[in-house]
Amino acid sequence: MGHDFLQITPISTTIFHLTGINTLVLDKDGSTLFAHEHDQLLDILFEEQRETLQHLCKEAVRLDQCCLYTNDWGLSYLARNFQTSNNGTLILVNGPFLLQIPDTSKLNIQQNSRFALEEFFRGLTLLGISKVQSITNILDKAESLCHVPMKVIPARQKHVEQHQKSITDSNYYQPDEQDVELIEHRYRFEKEIMHAVELGDTELINDLMIKMKNMYDLSDRFPNQPVRAMKNGLIIFNTLLRIAAENGKVQPFFLHKISEKFSKQIERTDKIESHDTLMALMSNEYCELVNHNAISGYSPLIKKAMEHLNTYMGKPLNLDSLSQHCFVHPSHLSRQFKKETGMTLTDYQNLIRINEAKRLLKNAQDTIANIAGAVGFNDSGYFTRIFKKIEGITPTEYRSIQ
Numbered sequence: 001m002g003h004d005f006l007q008i009t010p011i012s013t014t015i016f017h018l019t020g021i022n023t024l025v026l027d028k029d030g031s032t033l034f035a036h037e038h039d040q041l042l043d044i045l046f047e048e049q050r051e052t053l054q055h056l057c058k059e060a061v062r063l064d065q066c067c068l069y070t071n072d073w074g075l076s077y078l079a080r081n082f083q084t085s086n087n088g089t090l091i092l093v094n095g096p097f098l099l100q101i102p103d104t105s106k107l108n109i110q111q112n113s114r115f116a117l118e119e120f121f122r123g124l125t126l127l128g129i130s131k132v133q134s135i136t137n138i139l140d141k142a143e144s145l146c147h148v149p150m151k152v153i154p155a156r157q158k159h160v161e162q163h164q165k166s167i168t169d170s171n172y173y174q175p176d177e178q179d180v181e182l183i184e185h186r187y188r189f190e191k192e193i194m195h196a197v198e199l200g201d202t203e204l205i206n207d208l209m210i211k212m213k214n215m216y217d218l219s220d221r222f223p224n225q226p227v228r229a230m231k232n233g234l235i236i237f238n239t240l241l242r243i244a245a246e247n248g249k250v251q252p253f254f255l256h257k258i259s260e261k262f263s264k265q266i267e268r269t270d271k272i273e274s275h276d277t278l279m280a281l282m283s284n285e286y287c288e289l290v291n292h293n294a295i296s297g298y299s300p301l302i303k304k305a306m307e308h309l310n311t312y313m314g315k316p317l318n319l320d321s322l323s324q325h326c327f328v329h330p331s332h333l334s335r336q337f338k339k340e341t342g343m344t345l346t347d348y349q350n351l352i353r354i355n356e357a358k359r360l361l362k363n364a365q366d367t368i369a370n371i372a373g374a375v376g377f378n379d380s381g382y383f384t385r386i387f388k389k390i391e392g393i394t395p396t397e398y399r400s401i402q
Contacts, residue, residue: 008082008090011142012036019135021097021125028061028081028089030054039096042120044113048073049096057081057091066136074102074121078132080139092142094135097125099272100227128226129272190240197244197283200290205283230275234266237279241286248290251307258289285359292355301326302340305333306348313352314376317345353377354390361399368395 008025016023016036024035030053041049052071059067060081070076077095084090102121104114127135189208196204242259246252262282269278295306304326309317322345323330337345353375360371372383387395 008084008092011082011145012092014145015092015094015135015138015142018138019094019097019125021094024053024093026053026057026091026093028057028091030057030091033090039120039124041096042116044109044117045073045075045120049075052077053093056093060091061089066139068132068136070099073107074098074100075124076127078135078139080142082143092139094139097127098226099127099132100270101126126226128229129275193283194240194244194247197241197286197290198248200248200287200294202284202287202291205287206280209280209283226272227270230272231266231269234269234275234278234282235263238262238266238282241282245286245290249294250289251293251295251310254289254293254310258285288359293352298340299336301328301333302337305337305345309345309349310352313349313356314374316376317349319345349376350386351390354387357383357387357395358391358398361395362402364399371395 012023012025012034013036016038020038022035022037022039022041025033027033030050032053048071052069052075056067056069056077056079059069060079064081067079068076069079075096076099077093077097079091079093081089081091098121104118104121107114107117109117189211193205193208196208238259242255245258246255262278262285265278269275293310295303295310298306305322308322308325319330319334323333326333328336334345337343337348341348343351357371357375360366360374366374368384369380372378372380375383377383377386384394387393387398391398
C-alpha cells in the first residue's frame with residue numbers, strides 16, 4: 001500500500017489545497033486511509049458520514065465515474081475511484097460541503113446539538129453549480145496529477161515599483177483576457193437564445209440550452225448564497241426571454257402572464273437541482289408563446305383585433321363591440337380578418353382558447369371542466385369537440401401524452 005500512498009498523495013493534496021474542503025482517501029470498503037481536514041466533524045455526524053462514505057465508495061466503484069451525493073443531513077460529497085499501479089482501488093472523497101443551508105428544524109436532535117450543528121453548517125463551504133462542476137472536472141482527470149518542479153523567478157525591482165505605482169495611481173480594473181473572452185461569449189450566446197425565442201424555434205432553443213451549461217451561475221456575486229445566486233440568474237434569464245418574445249410580436253398581456261408565472265416559480269425554488277429544469281421549461285414555453293400568440297405580418301387593423309381577442313379570450317365574442325374598438329364597420333372587420341388570416345373571428349378565438357387550454361392541461365390537478373371554463377367555454381362537452389377539431393385528439397388524450 002506504500003506505493004499506492006505515493007501515487008494518491010499528490011492528487012489528494014492538490015484537491016484539498018484547491019478546494020479548502022476536507023479530502024479523504026478511502027479503500028473500496030469505505031474505511032479512511034488518510035485525510036486532509038479543514039472542517040472538524042461533529043460527534044453527532046460521525047455515524048452519518050461513515051454510512052455516507054460506504055455508500056459513496058460502492059457507487060463510485062460501480063459507476064466508475066465522479067459521483068455527487070447529499071445525505072439526509074444536507075451534507076454533500078464528491079467521490080471518484082482510482083485504480084492504483086498495484087491493481088488496487090482507492091476512492092478520493094471531497095466533502096462535506098453544502099449546496100444550500102440545511103433546515104435543522106427537520107432533524108430529530110436535541111436543542112443544544114441543533115445550535116452546534118447550525119454553527120458547523122455556517123463554517124462549511126457553500127458551492128454553486130459551476131464550482132461543483134469545476135471540481136468534478138479536476139477529479140475526473142486527477143490521475144494525471146503529480147508534483148512537478150516549479151522555478152520561482154525573482155521580480156526585478158524596477159518592475160515591482162512600477163507595478164505598485166500603477167495599482168496606486170489607477171482607479172480602473174484591468175480585466176484578464178480570459179475574463180473578457182468569457183463575457184463576450186456569454187453575450188453572444190444570449191443573442192442566439194433571444195433570436196431562437198423570437199423565431200419560436202423550439203428545436204434550436206433546446207440545442208442551445210444543452211450547450212449553455214452554467215452560463216447563468218452567479219455564485220461569485222453571492223458568496224455562500226448559492227440559492228440566491230441561482231434565483232438571480234433565473235430572473236435575468238426570464239427577463240431576456242420576455243424581451244425576445246416581445247420582439248417576436250407577442251402581445252403584452254401574454255408576456256405579463258408568463259413572466260409573472262415564472263417569477264413566482266423562481267422565488268418558490270429552493271433547490272440547486274431545479275436550475276436546469278426550470279431554465280429548459282422557461283425557454284420552451286416562451287418559444288411556444290411566440291408560435292401561438294405572435295401577430296407579426298398583419299395590418300394594424302387585424303393586429304388590433306387580435307390583441308383585443310387575446311386579452312379577452314375568456315369573454316364571448318361580440319362583433320359590434322370589437323368593431324367599435326377597432327373603429328371600423330363589423331362587416332369590413334369580418335371580411336378583412338378572413339382575408340388576412342384565412343380564419344373567421346370565431347375560428348381565431350377558438351384557436352387561442354385551445355392553445356391556452358393546452359398549456360393548462362399540463363397541470364394534472366386541474367379538471368377538464370375547470371380548464372374549459374378558464375378559457376371561456378361554458379360547456380365542457382363543446383370545449384372537447386372544439387379541442388378535437390383543432391388538435392385531432394381530445395383534451396384527456398392530449399394530457400396523457402404530455
